[in-house]
Amino acid sequence: MSKVIKGGTIVTADLVYEADVLVENGRIAEIGKNLKGDEVLDATGCYVMPGGIDPHTHMEMPFMGTYSAENFESGTRAALAGGTTMIVDFALPQPGQGLLDAIRMWDNKSTAANCDYSFHMAVTWWGEQVFDEMKDVTARGINTFKHFMAYKGALMVNDDELFASFQRVKELGGIPLVHAENGDVVADLQQKYLAEGNTGPEAHAYSRPPEVEGEAANRAIMIADMAGVPLYIVHVSCEQAHEAIRRARMQGKRVWGEPLIQHLTLDESEYFDKDWDHAARRVMSPPFRDQHHQDSLWNGLASGSLSVVATDHCAFTTDQKRYGVGDFTKIPNGTGGLEDRMPMLWTHGVSTGRLTMQEFVAVTSTNIAKILNVYPRKGAILEGADADIVVWDPEKEKTISVDTQQSIIDYNVFEGKHVKGLPRFTLTRGKVAVHDGEMRTEPGHGDFVKRPPNGPVNTALSTWKELTAPRKVERSGIPASGV
Ligand SMILES: NC(=O)NCCC(=O)O
Ligand SMILES: [Zn+2]
Ligand SMILES: [Zn+2]
Numbered sequence: 505m506s507k508v509i510k511g512g513t514i515v516t517a518d519l520v521y522e523a524d525v526l527v528e529n530g531r532i533a534e535i536g537k538n539l540k541g542d543e544v545l546d547a548t549g550c551y552v553m554p555g556g557i558d559p560h561t562h563m564e565m566p567f568m569g570t571y572s573a574e575n576f577e578s579g580t581r582a583a584l585a586g587g588t589t590m591i592v593d594f595a596l597p598q599p600g601q602g603l604l605d606a607i608r609m610w611d612n613k614s615t616a617a618n619c620d621y622s623f624h625m626a627v628t629w630w631g632e633q634v635f636d637e638m639k640d641v642t643a644r645g646i647n648t649f650k651h652f653m654a655y656k657g658a659l660m661v662n663d664d665e666l667f668a669s670f671q672r673v674k675e676l677g678g679i680p681l682v683h684a685e686n687g688d689v690v691a692d693l694q695q696k697y698l699a700e701g702n703t704g705p706e707a708h709a710y711s712r713p714p715e716v717e718g719e720a721a722n723r724a725i726m727i728a729d730m731a732g733v734p735l736y737i738v739h740v741s742c743e744q745a746h747e748a749i750r751r752a753r754m755q756g757k758r759v760w761g762e763p764l765i766q767h768l769t770l771d772e773s774e775y776f777d778k779d780w781d782h783a784a785r786r787v788m789s790p791p792f793r794d795q796h797h798q799d800s801l802w803n804g805l806a807s808g809s810l811s812v813v814a815t816d817h818c819a820f821t822t823d824q825k826r827y828g829v830g831d832f833t834k835i836p837n838g839t840g841g842l843e844d845r846m847p848m849l850w851t852h853g854v855s856t857g858r859l860t861m862q863e864f865v866a867v868t869s870t871n872i873a874k875i876l877n878v879y880p881r882k883g884a885i886l887e888g889a890d891a892d893i894v895v896w897d898p899e900k901e902k903t904i905s906v907d908t909q910q911s912i913i914d915y916n917v918f919e920g921k922h923v924k925g926l927p928r929f930t931l932t933r934g935k936v937a938v939h940d941g942e943m944r945t946e947p948g949h950g951d952f953v954k955r956p957p958n959g960p961v962n963t964a965l966s967t968w969k970e971l972t973a974p975r976k977v978e979r980s981g982i983p984a985s986g987v
Pocket of ligand 1: 562683739787788789790816818837838839
């Protein structure tokens with residue numbers, strides 16, 4: 505059965521124009537005037553945009569002695585409610601566990617996904633098995649490899665492992681991702697604050713100052729450059745890390761930065777709340793910062809030095825957060841945001857004039873589709889593209905509340921925030937999953953999206969690195985050895 509989205513204004517990363525969109529067999533079949541279909545979705549007064557892509561989520565992730573509580577079913581339902589039609593989660597092997605084994609676990613977790621999804625592969629330890637299996641991982645359609653420079657004694661990898669892995673990723677035509685924080689310094693600062701009797705959630709922020717992030721971001725950039733591979737830095741939260749990315753990009757290095765909606769709209773004062781639960785629910789790494797850093801992130805999105813807005817949706821219940829009562833280092837790190845990313849970014853970005861509508865589409869969908877090498881199948885309103893579409897009503901408003909959210913977590917870090925700009929319809933490969941406030945999701949509808957290696961940026965960078973590689977100087981008449 506075909507559907508026609510009628511009477512709306514199409515907004516893409518570079519164009520705004522009025523047209524109808526015909527959807528057939530899960531794809532965009534035609535774009536034009538006066539189109540007809542079996543079912544009509546009235547988009548009058550709305551913007552018709554590519555569905556959002558959130559490239560940074562953690563569903564049921566084993567972490568800090570527990571599992572993040574959101575699962576693929578509830579997480580993708582929350583995503584669709586907020587206009588996001590694809591997520592990319594992290595297959596995370598425990599140290600010593602094989603990469604393919606971890607992918608099998610993530611395959612099992614994701615069977616009830618309501619929208620399309622893909623995986624990044626985390627490199628949490630280094631050895632021959634990891635080196636070998638990275639090739640099989642690439643063949644499975646995963647072209648991105650995540651490295652944690654923090655979480656010492658758990659997920660953290662050292663510089664020699666980072667360099668070895670980055671070189672392997674380069675060979676395979678993939679992209680390394682990094683969580684950039686200096687894990688050694690963080691571990692030391694954590695002990696210092698605990699020893700001083702600073703055990704509350706605010707000490708989480710004290711132990712992770714912007715400098716630990718700026719230093720690690722800069723180090724990762726230099727290591728990637730020496731390995732000859734592009735680099736994607738997740739959850740950029742501060743000017744120090746942004747500065748390193750800006751500088752690198754100005755030097756022609758291929759680096760992308762990903763701020764989160766939480767860092768853009770929530771600040772460090774959350775950690776000073778007298779209510780322990782309130783503060784602990786907002787503990788994540790890197791922590792929320794002050795307005796100076798928030799302005800830097802917004803300016804980076806407007807100027808193009810930062811490319812993607814994500815959520816790092818890694819949601820723990822209040823009971824799980826309470827593992828850290830009396831010792832902030834035991835509070836599971838992570839916050840939610842999937843459902844609210846697009847409405848919050850529209851409200852605080854487009855409605856305030858910090859972002860154009862086209863920039864909104866670029867940073868929520870199109871840029872990451874290109875980086876992940878799935879454009880224009882995803883991230884585009886074009887004939888032949890997957891019909892992952894959000895019909896965005898700029899007049900629809902709500903106050904964010906745990907009582908009305910799709911996420912299964914017992915709180916929302918954006919509780920009480922008013923948003924204006926919400927989906928009227930969300931389509932996932934042609935299926936209407938959100939229909940004017942009513943959820944019509946179908947667990948299991950979501951497909952795994954394979955992402956091939958050797959995207960255009962990999963090819964360009966490899967060509968340049970080859971052209972400028974150090975070369976042996978051929979000499980004639982070499983003098984006899986002096987020995
Ligand atoms: N960000 C965070 O605090 N938790 C999720 C894991 C990670 O991305 O570091
Ligand atoms: Zn991280
Ligand atoms: Zn994360």
